[in-house]
Amino acid sequence: MLEASDLHCRRGTRTLYSGLSFALGAGELLRVAGENGSGKTTLLKILCGLLDPDAGEVRWRGEPIRRLREEFHRQLVFLGHAPAVKDELTAAENLAIACTLAGRPASMQDVREALARYGLREDSAPVRRLSQGQRRRAALARLMLSADAPLWLLDEPFAALDAAAARLTEELIARHVAVGGAVAYTTHQEANIDAASQRVLELA
Amino acid sequence: MIAAARTILARDLRIVLRRPGDAATALLFFVIVASLFPLGVGAEPNLLRAVAPGVIWVAALLASMLSLARLFAADHADGTLEQLLLGSAPLGVVSAAKVLAHWLVSGLPLVAIAPLIALQYDLAPELYGTLALSLLLGTPVLGFIGAIGAALTLGLRGAGVLLALLVLPLYVPVLILGAGSVEMVSAGLAPDGQLLLLAALLVVSAAFAPWAIAAALRISTE
Numbered sequence: 001m002l003e004a005s006d007l008h009c010r011r012g013t014r015t016l017y018s019g020l021s022f023a024l025g026a027g028e029l030l031r032v033a034g035e036n037g038s039g040k041t042t043l044l045k046i047l048c049g050l051l052d053p054d055a056g057e058v059r060w061r062g063e064p065i066r067r068l069r070e071e072f073h074r075q076l077v078f079l080g081h082a083p084a085v086k087d088e089l090t091a092a093e094n095l096a097i098a099c100t101l102a103g104r105p106a107s108m109q110d111v112r113e114a115l116a117r118y119g120l121r122e123d124s125a126p127v128r129r130l131s132q133g134q135r136r137r138a139a140l141a142r143l144m145l146s147a148d149a150p151l152w153l154l155d156e157p158f159a160a161l162d163a164a165a166a167r168l169t170e171e172l173i174a175r176h177v178a179v180g181g182a183v184a185y186t187t188h189q190e191a192n193i194d195a196a197s198q199r200v201l202e203l204a
Numbered sequence: 205m206i207a208a209a210r211t212i213l214a215r216d217l218r219i220v221l222r223r224p225g226d227a228a229t230a231l232l233f234f235v236i237v238a239s240l241f242p243l244g245v246g247a248e249p250n251l252l253r254a255v256a257p258g259v260i261w262v263a264a265l266l267a268s269m270l271s272l273a274r275l276f277a278a279d280h281a282d283g284t285l286e287q288l289l290l291g292s293a294p295l296g297v298v299s300a301a302k303v304l305a306h307w308l309v310s311g312l313p314l315v316a317i318a319p320l321i322a323l324q325y326d327l328a329p330e331l332y333g334t335l336a337l338s339l340l341l342g343t344p345v346l347g348f349i350g351a352i353g354a355a356l357t358l359g360l361r362g363a364g365v366l367l368a369l370l371v372l373p374l375y376v377p378v379l380i381l382g383a384g385s386v387e388m389v390s391a392g393l394a395p396d397g398q399l400l401l402l403a404a405l406l407v408v409s410a411a412f413a414p415w416a417i418a419a420a421l422r423i424s425t426e
Binding site for chain 1: 212218219222282283284286289290291292294426
């Protein structure tokens with residue numbers, strides 16, 4: 001589904017990688033590994049089109065993502081390093097807005113259920129009052145409502161999560177891969193995801 | 205597409221409602237700057253009447269610039285801008301909705317309060333309508349042009365000053381037409397020419413600025 005060919009990426013004078021090619025098919029799980037500063041986040045941003053590689057190309061079902069743009073965005077969930085929630089809004093408002101903007105509107109009922117699964121039951125508190133881990137959960141709850149998006153790109157999904165929330169996230173990823181989705185993620189923690197086809201891409 | 209634009213509009217308005225201080229700052233700035241002039245230049249009614257359109261317009265221009273820097277900065281800081289860039293609706297539509305929301309909370313209040321400011325300058329009551337109308341047509345143009353600058357300077361150090369240098373020269377035609385329309389009426393002439401040109405500027409900027417903003421956002425988030 002997603003193909004990266006001959007990616008070349010420079011940060012300042014340092015070459016992060018060159019000639020990086022790989023493909024991510026339906027039902028595949030790709031873990032991007034590497035030490036701090038090896039370009040994991042940069043790679044995920046290149047894959048979703050937020051950054052342009054210095055050379056090379058990313059293709060989605062054979063078409064360059066540059067050309068597809070919104071059409072590609074509709075099939076993609078990208079969760080970046082920042083939780084992407086507004087401090088002034090409640091977790092439920094944030095999640096509903098995120099789903100609508102992604103072109104996948106969800107009912108308030110579904111939104112509440114997704115948040116409840118992630119242990120966020122309190123409705124009225126703005127996100128400002130939540131802890132770092134709870135914000136992270138509020139962001140990850142979007143995965144519960146994004147099962148029909150074939151491609152998930154997750155940057156450090158397990159950061160700041162407690163064991164239960166990390167477990168739930170692993171389950172969601174495993175289920176998505178099992179039904180034919182493709183997931184690429186970065187992590188520092190040991191993740192234990194139950195998937196038939198998993199690979200590790202080691203960035204030097 | 206419409207749903208995305210409506211969502212952004214509702215989201216930004218709701219955020220301002222929950223944190224009204226930000227919007228109030230620009231309005232207070234406008235009131236204070238416009239009130240400083242009569243104190244500075246003295247209470248000579250003829251002089252005040254003569255400078256009123258220009259001073260009120262310059263104050264409105266500075267006030268609308270004051271809040272520009274925050275237009276995309278908050279979204280950039282908390283990561284929601286990335287999600288907007290990856291949204292299912294064209295980025296231009298999303299940008300237009302953001303500018304509209306920004307104008308509703310920072311431009312429209314200026315239009316509403318301008319006649320009150322004009323009182324301090326002893327402006328003739330028949331000029332109030334033209335003043336408000338010129339601001340109504342002109343402030344959204346300032347918002348659209350300013351948003352391009354705000355998008356371009358996103359994430360830069362000293363973005364505020366750079367933004368002013370970038371955007372203020374582009375505000376000149378709006379200022380000339382806006383203040384000019386009020387002066388026309390006070391000279392006993394019809395302001396139609398200036399107002400129509402302002403309306404034309406509004407149409408052109410509403411049609412093209414959103415795509416320039418979108419391109420600028422893509423450049424500055426790289």
